[in-house]
Amino acid sequence: MFPRTDDDISALDQVQDNDTIAISGFNMATTPEYLINLLYSKYQRSGHPNNLFIISDALPAVPGRALDYVAQQLYKDKDQDFLKGSLMPFLGFSPWYQKLVLDNRIECYGWPIGITAYWFREIASGRPGLLTKIGLDTFLDPRKDDAALNELSRFRSSCKVEILKIDEEDYLFYKAPKPKFALIRASLADEMGNVSMKEEGIRGTVLSIAQATKALPTRGKVACQVRWIAKSGTINPRDVDIPFPLVDYIVISPSQYHWQTGSIAYDPRLSSEIVSSSNRNLDTIININQMEMYEKVIARRVTLEFINLILQKKERVLINLGIGIPAFISSVIHEENIADILVSVIESGPWGGVALSGNDFGLAMSSFALSTIPDMFSNFEGGIIDAASLGFLQIDKFGNVNPSMLPNRLFGTGGFPVIAGGVSKIFFAGAFTGGKKEINVIDNGIKIVHDGPITKLVENVYKISFSGYQAAKCGQEIMYVTERAVFRLDKSSELILEEIAPGIDIEKDVLSKMNFRPQISSDIKVMDTRLFGKSPMNIRNDLKDLF
Structure with missing residues (x-):
């Protein structure tokens, strides 16, 4: 019939x-x-x-x-x-x-x-x-x-x-x-x-x-x-x-009831019916300046980790980018002209291209392939992709992460638990504090003018969507990246402070804004000054001997 x-x-x-x-x-x-x-x-x-x-x-x-x-x-x-x-x-x-x-x-x-x-x-x-x-x-x-x-x-x-x-x-x-x-x-x-x-x-x-x-x-x-x-x-x-x-x-x-995204009725680049022939064609919708500069610092810092992974493997790497600041990494990749060697996928199915954000998240401009959602998640749960960057709402002293839920806020977990539970290298990315804030990026560093009132590094997260214990048990490599500090998860599922931004006072701007005291590396580093510049980092030069 x-x-x-x-x-x-x-x-x-x-x-x-x-x-x-x-x-x-x-x-x-x-x-x-x-x-x-x-x-x-x-x-x-x-x-x-x-x-x-x-x-x-x-x-x-x-x-x-x-x-x-x-x-x-x-x-x-x-x-x-x-x-x-x-x-x-x-x-x-x-x-x-x-x-x-x-x-x-x-x-x-x-x-x-x-x-x-x-x-x-x-x-x-x-x-x-x-x-x-x-x-x-x-x-x-x-x-x-x-x-x-x-x-x-x-x-x-x-x-x-x-x-x-x-x-x-x-x-x-x-x-x-x-x-x-x-x-x-x-x-x-x-x-x-x-x-x-x-x-x-x-x-x-x-x-x-x-x-x-x-x-x-x-x-x-x-x-x-x-x-x-x-x-x-x-x-x-x-x-x-x-x-x-x-x-x-x-x-x-x-x-009117059949739009491709929340703000776009139809664009053939989103359905890969047309693949843009130049980066300029992507600028009509992907504007890297939509980011706050401190958010760009975070996106750039995670991008450098992906570059380090390329240098280790000596070949292209496959990554996933989550919602929020991680989605901006796609714009950094676009700005740095490294999309051919740092291939990103989105949980909804697109491979490559430039990821959209906000109500349009889930789609990408000029992707080169589209998987179904179940097929894409096989790449995550099976650990097929090399690394992922995901957002966070709360992190606790055990390395547990809550991406989205509070007593008065039920965003749900989205694709987070499967991605975080299966991928071998996770770079959590987010602002150090929550709420309205004024953070200036000046003189190759960070200046906290007015900090956010919400503490995000807490004694215990409200809901555990990522288990630091399971990650340490399974040998996952975990990093937590903010605009002012970078932490790693050690084998005993505790956080280690390894890196701070220029202009940041550890006690005043980091430790006093946390509800627990992390381990502090004996060799604490200062973030790469390229992260804070107005011009592209030109990180493709770091890979000139490989590609």
Whole structure:
């Protein structure tokens, strides 16, 4: 039976009360915003479907759009019964969804992106859940904490993480309800229902979501949002991302509900339909001056570590860049003209190119390849990539890292735990203090005019998303980079202060702004003065004997 093509709400008539719904989306990339709005409109008119449980591979929202728009309406309705709960890896770009969770109005479970993406693939293969070491000794480990993000979730336990032992080694087993309906997105479908994502900025997890929904024992339905319908046979088989037997409904979306990112409706460079022929063409969207200068210092310092790795290996290296300041490293790589020897990947799938930030994070300009999210996370969990840089919200005396969660702030973990748990070299990058601050970069050094009021190096982090103990046990090399100080994790999972910026007083500007006293290296170094200059560092010259 060929998929039925719909341009109205009838495609969603088979969604029933109490169903588990899978929805694709990494911010606005692969987010079926039109289908989300249609489903909620149907509920507003009829009261059905209700008590839905949503599972997403990341987060189908940016502020004010898609799931965040729906969450805003639900938050205003104290009697809402549209949404029962969700498994949502990241909440950072949905302030209204966070409010629903923080107020204990809905269940919410915070598995990492890579775990959830893998879980879809495991369910598609007929297995009961996902078995992995990722999450041991973190808040995902039921012996330490709970992946449930509020009390309602702990009470209902719709999603569970269990401890299993194999050959005397501990593993985590992740279980969640199988989806009965899926809302996914692509660019176009032909008249048979074959689906292509050729105009999308990422490939996401859409195929695995469709397969998981279709898998036995309960064969579900899949609705796919597209912009265009093509004649049968006109899509090259190599461009078919989801074959028609896996799709039940094709829904044509108006253009305003089908943006590539949170701020870009369509740019062919994001979908690699056009690859920029010069760096100048990237400047229309990648502006290195959008960084505060002290943030650029941090991005540059991590870049130097990547360069050291190239010198050690004597070949190109493959790296991952996380959200926040790590995403700016892509701009430094672009400015230094070293993208051909320092190849970056983003958790959402792009290889190379220049990473976007903010609401557009997850996409890259002129990448040379696009993997699915599950395939990209294999590179992380398997330790295939050489190194990664990730952000942090808190670091404690044991080297544990909390990237995103506080009692009044539930951004979720995103891809962080899988990347940090699998890659052999991690360079955590972030400002030394939090909150509003004025930090000047002058005279080849740092001057703290007004420091941030929030302490980020604390006695114990609020939630452990990265375990210093596990990292030391597994022999990972860990560095913590800020604008004024650089620390390393030693073999006993303690921090060592190894480097400070010119102009910084260790006691006044570093140690007094921490809630614990780290070890201090007997050979403490001063940061490279090139980090603080207005001109590029010209670090390609460091590699002239290799490339």
